[in-house]
Amino acid sequence: MHIALLKATTAFYLVGALLYLYFIITLKERGAKLGRMFLLIGVILHFAGFVSRYFAAGYTPITNLFESLSFFALSIVTVFLVIEVRYNLRILGSFIAPLGFAFSISAAFQSGEVARLAPALNSYWLPIHVMLLFIGDAVFAIAFGAGIMYLLQEKEVKRKRLGAIFKRLPSLDVLDEINYKCLTVGFPLLTLGIITGSIWAEYAWGSYWSWDPKETWSLITWLLYAALLHGRLTVGWRGRKAAILAIVGFCAVLFTFLGVNLLLPGLHTYSSLSG
């Protein structure tokens, strides 16, 4: 039942993403309104699937690649819907909804069977640590989308060819503000995620920090965002620089999440493909 629910959300995300793409091409408001409705239904089904899997498995279902990808998609779409309501930025959906769909469909290709929980994961730190990180990462995903939009719009204004992109994308100021707001929300979540992980590691493996590849890459990611935050607050890194760093930062997030699992063996490998 829960697997079916989780997979059905993929269809809703797909239709939502297509509607948002239709919106950015034609600028017909209906596209965005319907797109939002599909994403919202998708999120509700997704959440229901998540909860029912929680009861079926007896633990928070973010332990293997299927569950993680699926939960990441849920976080991205949810955070997007919150921001869309807050800023009334429909066009952001044309960039974010496809991203949410991409994670959701990649989850659908993974084995969705409920596995026996590895002993190290059997802890109340699991939901705290993993959820903090994934929600933080979802916020960074929005900053990534806004960063791409910023670069596209900036190029248009700088080159003085005000075409289709100029009309469709919001002002540079709004995009930069989203970038900044996401940073101020995402960075504390990332920091707390790493700290809770470290505490949990002490309980589970007897060491706060063991330079496992995932830990190393988390630190790299953290340092990137810390640099961006610092640069913003002191030197005035804004606009283009901040947009580029938000994009680089999210690439680091993705590598920490997926690249490390798939390429570099380490203590966190229970969430790899075989997991």
Added chain:
Amino acid sequence: MSDIVIVGLNHRTAPVEVRERLAFPAETVGRALRGLVERGGVVEGVILSTCNRVEVCVLADESFKGTEAVKEFLASHHGIPRNELNGYLYHHGGGEAVKHLFRVSSSLDSMVLGEPQILGQVKDAYGYAAEFRTIGPILDKFYNKAFSVAKRVRTETKVASSAVSVSFAAVELARKIFGTLKDKTVMLIGAGEMCELAARHLLSAGVKGIMVTNRTFERAVKLAEEFDGRPVRFEELTTHLKLADIVLSSTGAPHFILKRQDVEEVIRIRKYRPMFFIDMAVPRDIDPDANQIDNVYVYDIDDLNNVIETNMEERQKEAMRAEEIVAGEVRGFLRWLEAQQITPTIVMLRKKFEEIKNAEVAKAVSMLGSEDPRTRKVVESLASAILNKVLHPPISALKKDVEGRDVTELVATVRELFDLPEDGAQPPPQEETPKE
């Protein structure tokens, strides 16, 4: 049969001196409208008077030579000899008039294609006519239809979606860079006319404040007063520049007054908060290389003109789609108008034959001298059958929808053939007229 006629002149057919002489100032419109409908044959009338056009639209009755009479009205109202006016006036009747008004209110006939003011002016003209009761059911429906066509054009095409003047383009760009303008400050360097105009537009777009600087300080003070802004000595320009988000420049300086290094320094002090330079001067005031700096945007007058040109091209393309919408709406309205002429004729035709039939049936029954209801019924149904068969061809001919057919003439022929009473001025019962 009645007909819609529009006579007028606009920026294409008449120079401004002539347009001025024919204009109807708001306070005289009422009197003019009454004068118009008091002319024999004018059933309803509307006068549109803007700085670019003067148009008189009337619903004229059949016996009336609409165009000539309206020209006569314009000449006599303004005291201008008829022959002096002739070269400037255009006139449209029937379908052409319908198309004309639809195009005018959708701003497809304006000097600046897609400019939004004209619809308001047409609505005002309609308002006056309603106030002075010179508008009746036909023109009422006609104008309301024109408003809804304009609305459709607005929502379904992008004919008015982009800025087509330098100042509006500057405001549009500023909005895309800064989002809201309400906490932004403008620095005006020099006092060129275009620059002033752009400053005015930025002010009406809501910028927070304006600083003005000029080589002659007195001029800066005077201009600053005008804008409710702050004058700045020219020598102190660079120290004040860091406060400005938008810089409008148009000095007569022979070389750059702001070099790339100057701008780099200012933006660093501002912690890279964006700056938008609009350089209206020729030769230019601001080093175009400054555009390379992060968060600095430099547009000169050619750049802005290019923006406008691209927007204009887009409008032209959208205008073609708008014309299609108008053409469809014209066909729809003409069908309604035809129905307004045909229906009463058909009703009259039926009524007349019905009366003849009743009289003849009564006569026949009394001649038969029979009290038998069956006899009466047979006679009556015989008469009805003949009547229906005779009336069928003319009625279906009237109702037939043929492209390019002149309904007015057909209706006149039918009335003449069957000797129907003349009451063309009598408007038929109305269907519900949609209001904007």
